[in-house]
Amino acid sequence: MxxxxxxxxxxxxxxxxxxxxxxxxxxxxxxxxxxxxxxxxxxxxxxxxxxxxxxxxxxxxxxxxxxxxxxxxxxxxxxxxxxxxxxxxxxxxxxxxxxxxxxxxxxxxxxxxxxxxxxxxxxxxxxxxxxxxxxxEPVVIVYRRELVEHFGKVANHGDLLRLLEDERDALRGRVVTYDPAQSGAGYTYAVEEARLSPRYWELVTALGGVRADLVGTTGEMLKGLASGRYLIGYNLLGSYAQDFTRTHPELEIVVPNDYALIMxxxxxxxxxxxxxxxxxxxxxxxxxxxxxxxxxxxxxxxxxxxxxEGPGSAVALRERLGEALRPIRLGPGLLATLDHLKREALLDRWEREFQRAKVGRDPHAYTREQP
The missing domain is CATH 3.40.190.10 (Periplasmic binding protein-like II)
Incomplete structure (x- = not known):
């Protein structure tokens, strides 16, 4: 050597x-x-x-x-x-x-x-x-290929919301995403999506409705998807997912075509x-x-x-997805995500929306511990 x-x-x-x-x-x-x-x-x-x-x-x-x-x-x-x-x-x-x-x-x-x-x-x-x-690096959705066989393709956030609402029982415990309270990346994505999408909070409620697992890293999500524990993961970091799926052909990556955060x-x-x-x-x-x-x-x-201009480059992604790309802005707005009171307010709402679908349905509803 x-x-x-x-x-x-x-x-x-x-x-x-x-x-x-x-x-x-x-x-x-x-x-x-x-x-x-x-x-x-x-x-x-x-x-x-x-x-x-x-x-x-x-x-x-x-x-x-x-x-x-x-x-x-x-x-x-x-x-x-x-x-x-x-x-x-x-x-x-x-x-x-x-x-x-x-x-x-x-x-x-x-x-x-x-x-x-x-x-x-x-x-x-x-x-x-x-x-x-x-x-x-786009923030992506990753799912097991058998999900498509049973429920059809998921190409964007609207598809994901409909899937979670229509197949609540079938997907209970089979979905995973970031916990914004323990993950800096997950919290940043939550802040950005709350600004971008008027239906974001509906999606959080739907995630709660299927009792999605909340974890701290993309690696945990990918490991659970590969083992078959989960059928679909939301808001994974695309670079890690791309590297992982090279050796896990049972997994499919989707860059949402309605809007895609770019980190x-x-x-x-x-x-x-x-x-x-x-x-x-x-x-x-x-x-x-x-x-x-x-x-x-x-x-x-x-x-x-x-x-x-090749695959994965900013130029290629812009050509393919155009205005759907939403790079997280590099500027003073980032400081707002570090404000303690704003952080607590967003996390409180996130928790309420996540629990909303279970209110009145399950007296033993899961409650996430705050760090």
């Missing part, structure tokens, strides 16, 4: 957070190995199999940089950054928790990049020159980076045609760069 591409995958105790036992680390040593090599630390909420092709290609091009990637949850990334552990603090922060990333940049924690790639990045995918959306993974260079030059070089790579090409060809994440 070429030593420059050597990857050490370690399971180690997470040194920043109490109550969290493990973190995944990918380490690409500098070549030739030396004690004075520039060290680049990246914190990312992206599973190693998905980000590894990007890191490997960057390291092949910049072998003199000692590169470490720590895979954390979105909440761990946010807390770890605010903990400000000096040398342990990340140089580059990459997360799908768009409101938290925007909040950090808006509060002055991100360093502006003044290069051609940053200046020319699409305006809809950046905030000033400090925060950059590097992927284009972006946002990256910034920390203002307190220990190695800002190496961090800027990495972000420049992510924004380049080269880096975006690796994302588009070797991962299911979807490209932003306008030069790419």
């Amino acid at each position: 070429n030593i420059r591409c050597r990857v050490v995958l370690l399971w180690v105790g997470l040194w920043l957070l109490s109550g969290v036992s493990e973190a995944q680390i990918l380490h690409y040593p500098a070549q030739p190995e030396r004690t004075d090599a520039p060290r680049l630390l990246i914190h990312g909420a992206l599973d190693p199999p998905l980000i590894a092709p990007v890191l490997e290609d960057f390291h092949r091009r910049q072998p003199h940089i000692d590169l470490t990637y720590r895979n954390l949850t979105t909440l761990e990334i946010h807390r770890a950054f605010l903990a400000d552990e000096g040398e342990k603090n990340a140089d580059v922060v990459m997360s799908s928790a768009m409101p938290w990333q925007y909040q950090l940049a808006n509060h002055g924690y991100a360093r502006a990049l003044d290069d051609k790639a940053a200046r020319e990045w699409p305006r809809w995918a950046r905030w000033r020159r400090e925060l950059f959306g590097i992927t284009f 972006q993974r946002l990256v910034f260079l920390s203002r307190s980076a220990n190695n800002p030059a190496a961090g800027q070089r990495f972000i420049g790579y992510l924004l380049s045609e080269t880096g975006q090409g690796v994302i588009g060809q070797n991962t299911p994440l979807g490209t932003v760069h306008p030069a790419f």
Whole structure:
């Protein structure tokens, strides 16, 4: 094995957070190995199999940089950054928790990049020159193929609502979605859909009517769908679903044709980076045609760069779905999702609507515990 591409995958105790036992680390040593090599630390909420092709290609091009990637949850990334552990603090922060990333940049924690790639990045995918959306990932519906055999196709939110209402008994306990109280992604999607669709709350009531399971990650949903526990999952992250379904042909992905939320993974260079030059070089790579090409060809994440028009790219999805695409806006509106009172109000309504269909029907109706 070429030593420059050597990857050490370690399971180690997470040194920043109490109550969290493990973190995944990918380490690409500098070549030739030396004690004075520039060290680049990246914190990312992206599973190693998905980000590894990007890191490997960057390291092949910049072998003199000692590169470490720590895979954390979105909440761990946010807390770890605010903990400000000096040398342990990340140089580059990459997360799908768009409101938290925007909040950090808006509060002055991100360093502006003044290069051609940053200046020319699409305006809809950046905030000033400090925060950059590097992927284009639809939020999708996933179902087992036998669902179609019994109930017909589900192409959009209206189809899903009718299915849940018409087949309540058949689907009871066979549907899964995010719990917005325990998932930052699930909460963000709930906020966006409540703005977008006048029938969103009907859909939440219908999910409650079939006693949908509420979980914290797309991975949990996919695992339950593959095992046959669930027949249909709502609001899964499309990139993870696409990667998973390659080895699970019994599952089908649907990008809703009425409206489809688009999530972006946002990256910034920390203002307190220990190695800002190496961090800027990495972000420049992510924004380049080269880096975006690796994302588009070797991962299911979807490209932003306008030069790419293949499957999964922003250009291709816009051509196919047009105005149905609803990218989550990168701007001050994201901060509203972090307001404590607004959060509590939305979660309270979500709980009421979810329970509404069961009122008067089941004296032992399930009640979700609040965190």
